[in-house]
Amino acid sequence: MHTSGRLVVLTGPSGVGKGSVMAKMRTLLSSATGPAPHDHASVGTIGDMPVWLSVSATTRRPRPGEVHGRHYYFLSDAEFDALVERGELLEWAAFAGNRYGTPRAPVESRLAEGGSVLLEIELAGARQVKAAMPEALMVFLAPPSRDELRRRLIGRGTEDDDAVQARLAQADVEISAADEFDVTIVNDDVTQAALRLVDLIAGH
Numbered sequence: 001m002h003t004s005g006r007l008v009v010l011t012g013p014s015g016v017g018k019g020s021v022m023a024k025m026r027t028l029l030s031s032a033t034g035p036a037p038h039d040h041a042s043v044g045t046i047g048d049m050p051v052w053l054s055v056s057a058t059t060r061r062p063r064p065g066e067v068h069g070r071h072y073y074f075l076s077d078a079e080f081d082a083l084v085e086r087g088e089l090l091e092w093a094a095f096a097g098n099r100y101g102t103p104r105a106p107v108e109s110r111l112a113e114g115g116s117v118l119l120e121i122e123l124a125g126a127r128q129v130k131a132a133m134p135e136a137l138m139v140f141l142a143p144p145s146r147d148e149l150r151r152r153l154i155g156r157g158t159e160d161d162d163a164v165q166a167r168l169a170q171a172d173v174e175i176s177a178a179d180e181f182d183v184t185i186v187n188d189d190v191t192q193a194a195l196r197l198v199d200l201i202a203g204h
């Protein structure tokens with residue numbers, strides 16, 4: 001059994017299905033052991049190893065249904081500045097007009113306890129993590145095609161046209177950087193992609 005956890009970075013263009021794969025992983029990993037512990041960032045367990053999903057800070061406004069402290073910590077610009085100045089972010093980056101960053105302390109303490117931690121972050125942040133923690137496993141989630149990515153992004157219906165365009169432009173940049181990652185998973189089927197990710201975290 002794998003007893004010591006690892007840091008896993010999951011990057012992929014907006015709309016590829018990162019959130020959907022995370023949600024599926026949560027179902028797969030908590031069904032084996034009953035409901036996940038009452039903690040917003042718990043994904044479940046693999047054997048006896050807890051798996052955590054880092055909750056990022058962002059200056060983006062919440063979408064309907066998004067909950068502060070669960071999906072993101074939704075911060076003002078000044079609050080985000082303060083985190084940056086105090087060195088409390090492991091990495092941060094601007095994306096499509098907003099800033100996003102990973103609070104450092106929870107990641108460090110959960111890794112120290114032997115858990116695995118997943119960061120679902122964009123390319124610039126992924127590069128910062130790789131530089132700071134070269135042992136991190138870098139995973140790229142790729143769409144079956146650019147057309148399918150566009151369909152998913154528009155189909156989700158959460159962004160206006162300008163935001164969709166900004167995300168698609170950034171998608172091209174991210175997809176061309178896929179070979180910087182240790183593994184690429186093509187998100188054809190959400191369950192298959194989630195199972196592959198579980199295998200990777202388990203060290204297979």
Ligand SMILES: Nc1nc2c(ncn2[C@@H]2O[C@H](COP(=O)(O)OP(=O)(O)O)[C@@H](O)[C@H]2O)c(=O)[nH]1
Nearest residue numbers: 014015056092093095100101102120121122125
């Ligand atoms: N660098 C960095 N990127 C993040 C972080 N949290 C989220 N992101 C990325 O920011 C981008 C935009 O996220 P979001 O606004 O939720 O849009 P969505 O990916 O289209 O659902 C995505 O690529 C996320 O992976 C973070 O803490 N740091």
Ligand SMILES: Nc1ncnc2c1ncn2[C@@H]1O[C@H](COP(=O)(O)OP(=O)(O)O)[C@@H](O)[C@H]1O
Nearest residue numbers: 014015016017018019020152156187188189190
């Ligand atoms: N494998 C898949 N096949 C078809 N549709 C998918 C798949 N994965 C995700 N989707 C859909 O694509 C849209 C974007 O997925 P989402 O998880 O929000 O992406 P991301 O978190 O990467 O921005 C959602 O409407 C979701 O239901």
